[in-house]
Amino acid sequence: MVYLPLTAIRGKIMIEVTTEYHITNSDLDELPIYKCKGTCKKVWWRGDIEQAPFGVQLNCPMCGGALSSAKEHLDFKITRFQPGEKLMPNSPIRINHSSNLLEEFIPLREKYGWR
Secondary structure (H helix, E strand, O other): OOOOOHHHHOOOEEEEEEOOOEEEEEOOOOOOOEEEOOOOOOEEOHHHOOOOOOOOOOEOOOOOOEEEEOOEOOOEEEEEEEEOOOOOOOOOOOOOOEEEEOHHHHHHHHHHOOO
16 A cells, blocks of 8 residues: 555545544545544544634634644544545535544533533
8 A cells, every 4th residue: 555645635535533532534635633632532623723823722612622733643543544535425515524423422422512
């Protein structure tokens, strides 16, 4: 298998990452850059979070926890990487990301009030 850097296949990729509680898919040609340190532990891409001035703490839209930089292998693992594939094949729609809780953690959504 040949591994191409994400920048080499811009716009033609489908990626799936797993975190502690989630499986997240994206058509974006970049890795998530934020990870929630709060209860949900979800990863986020640059376009998901409104940027703030330097030094201002960014917060998770799902649980309100503090966001930090996401690090591959530590905060998320790439579980599928398919150049040329899309989440919705034959559609002009590009999915920024679609996230689902791993089945065993679904009760946490109600317990913590995740949006």
